[in-house]
Amino acid sequence: MTGRLKPRLAPRPLDPVVRRLRTLGPLSEAEQELLRTLSDRRERYTTGEELVPEGRVATKPRFIVSGWACRQRVLPDGRRQIFQFLLPGDGFGLPKKPSSPELAAVVALTAVETVDAEPALEAAQSGRAPGLARAFAGVQQLEQGLLLDHMVRLGRQTAYERVAHFLLELQRRLEIAGLGDSQRFPLPLTQEILADALGLSIVHVNRTLQQLRRERLIELRSGVAILLQPQLLSGISDFRTGGPHGGAPFRRVHTAEPA
Amino acid sequence: MTGRLKPRLAPRPLDPVVRRLRTLGPLSEAEQELLRTLSDRRERYTTGEELVPEGRVATKPRFIVSGWACRQRVLPDGRRQIFQFLLPGDGFGLPKKPSSPELAAVVALTAVETVDAEPALEAAQSGRAPGLARAFAGVQQLEQGLLLDHMVRLGRQTAYERVAHFLLELQRRLEIAGLGDSQRFPLPLTQEILADALGLSIVHVNRTLQQLRRERLIELRSGVAILLQPQLLSGISDFRTGGPHGGAPFRRVHTAEPA
DNA sequence: CGGGGGTTTGACGAACGTCAATCGGGGTGG
DNA sequence: CCACCCCGATTGACGTTCGTCAAACCCCCG
Numbered sequence A, B: 001m002t003g004r005l006k007p008r009l010a011p012r013p014l015d016p017v018v019r020r021l022r023t024l025g026p027l028s029e030a031e032q033e034l035l036r037t038l039s040d041r042r043e044r045y046t047t048g049e050e051l052v053p054e055g056r057v058a059t060k061p062r063f064i065v066s067g068w069a070c071r072q073r074v075l076p077d078g079r080r081q082i083f084q085f086l087l088p089g090d091g092f093g094l095p096k097k098p099s100s101p102e103l104a105a106v107v108a109l110t111a112v113e114t115v116d117a118e119p120a121l122e123a124a125q126s127g128r129a130p131g132l133a134r135a136f137a138g139v140q141q142l143e144q145g146l147l148l149d150h151m152v153r154l155g156r157q158t159a160y161e162r163v164a165h166f167l168l169e170l171q172r173r174l175e176i177a178g179l180g181d182s183q184r185f186p187l188p189l190t191q192e193i194l195a196d197a198l199g200l201s202i203v204h205v206n207r208t209l210q211q212l213r214r215e216r217l218i219e220l221r222s223g224v225a226i227l228l229q230p231q232l233l234s235g236i237s238d239f240r241t242g243g244p245h246g247g248a249p250f251r252r253v254h255t256a257e258p259a
Numbered sequence C: 001c002g003g004g005g006g007t008t009t010g011a012c013g014a015a016c017g018t019c020a021a022t023c024g025g026g027g028t029g030g
Numbered sequence D: 001c002c003a004c005c006c007c008g009a010t011t012g013a014c015g016t017t018c019g020t021c022a023a024a025c026c027c028c029c030g
Helices: A015-022 A029-039 A118-125 A130-156 A159-176 A191-198 A202-214 A230-237 B015-022 B029-039 B118-125 B130-156 B159-176 B191-198 B202-214 B230-237
Strands: A043-045 A050-052 A062-066 A069-074 A080-086 A105-108 A112-116 A184-186 A218-221 A224-227 B043-045 B050-052 B062-066 B069-074 B080-086 B105-108 B112-116 B184-186 B218-221 B224-227
Touching: A015 A029, A015 A062, A015 A130, A029 A112, A029 A118, A029 A130, A069 A191, A080 A130, A080 A191, A080 B130, A118 A130, A130 A159, A130 A191, A130 B080, A130 B130, A159 A184, A159 A191, A159 A202, A159 A224, A159 A230, A191 A202, A202 A218, B015 B029, B015 B062, B015 B130, B029 B112, B029 B118, B029 B130, B069 B191, B080 B130, B080 B191, B118 B130, B130 B159, B130 B191, B159 B184, B159 B191, B159 B202, B159 B224, B159 B230, B191 B202, B202 B218
Parallel strands: none
Antiparallel strands: A043 A112, A050 A105, A062 A112, A069 A080, A069 A105, A184 A224, A218 A224, B043 B112, B050 B105, B062 B112, B069 B080, B069 B105, B184 B224, B218 B224
């Protein structure tokens, strides 16, 4: 457990959730109030605990209010693939076919606190909270996009590009969540976790990080990451802020378009 | 253009769609009839054509009634990642935030025919067709599962495992669609397309296929694949039919559970 | 003063990519 | 009907990236 999340006598522990959903469309006062009321049925998990086991019937929707978690699968021989990181403000188990099996486990990567999201989801689906409904739709779209980004990393980028791209993604997400600035953010992940997310070995992650450090592109100290030259990192990894994908500086030979 | 899809004076060209959705829950006669009525506004594309460009605002929902397509992204230097194959009976552009940009392009891999899915989607969302609504929810869940499977392949499986796992996935999907049997199915894909889906080079795909052939696990001839020993392939690639994931024959050292 | 988890390093090997040439089959124009 | 052509499949030689093994190191804590 790196990360050092202080219990922090938070004035408004649900802020990350409100903040997150507001980036996806305006929320009425009532809707924001509803979100802040979710504090009931708070649950706490410690590092390594499973919030949702894989394969069982779908669980209730919840928001993460503090700590980091991930969605993952583990192969029978122990290999693990992390699909997605869940940060404060993120939800899981949100929109799903009722009695379907979970497609991936959700596991706490640090100490984690969650709250019940059911009331918010219900309000959205019943039409009583159109702002929330739009926000949830936006969340789903965004998450889908993150999954595809991750897939590109795994399938078509080098270790170097993967790490750079991934760090940029985290920076952006954490800044939106109000947990980091344009360069600096908490990174409570071991290199093993990074490896399992990025499809690399621990050793290779280590060497790649060191290369980025040597080149003065990043700094990593005690659970905090600093992107010294975000611009360069973006160039290296073809990171796009969210606009239309696919500029075309130059082009490979072997993928000829038929038309 | 391999694949040899005959125009086929189909008695009921929408069968794949009906068949596909029925596997996800019962459909009333009226609902099936609605699906068969979609024949209007049929569209045709040839190999390589873009059905949906990336980044533009979301398009109308459509079903594929014949031919193969894929969802993909292309990096500025020409590297390509294919996320998903769309087979007859599959839809695209189905459930989405209205005015959001497309996250990936949809491209025809063979000659392709599509029909407008809007009426079906509307009927489902309006509550007039609960069976269809359940089916669409199921589709989305299934597709999400396929994406995660694909991610595991890319991140944590060897070339050999990836190819085996991928062929098993296609076999199952095509059998469900009524386009193949338990061993044999059409495979109108070049090795370049396979490479871009599986995150490998063309050459390595070729060698991997040959290894599988040498070992008498598969056969490939003129656009048709035959899985000679599906059981063995499943074992090799940890392919699961859809039940709960994660049996545990043996286990690696380095991923120790904290608990 | 130990101990344990995480990080770092070196040496080595295997998997995979690149380059380039060849092959093979189906389509096409003569 | 046949020669030619083009695209995709195949093969060999070689280079690089990345994984594995194992040891050392570091730091925080008990």
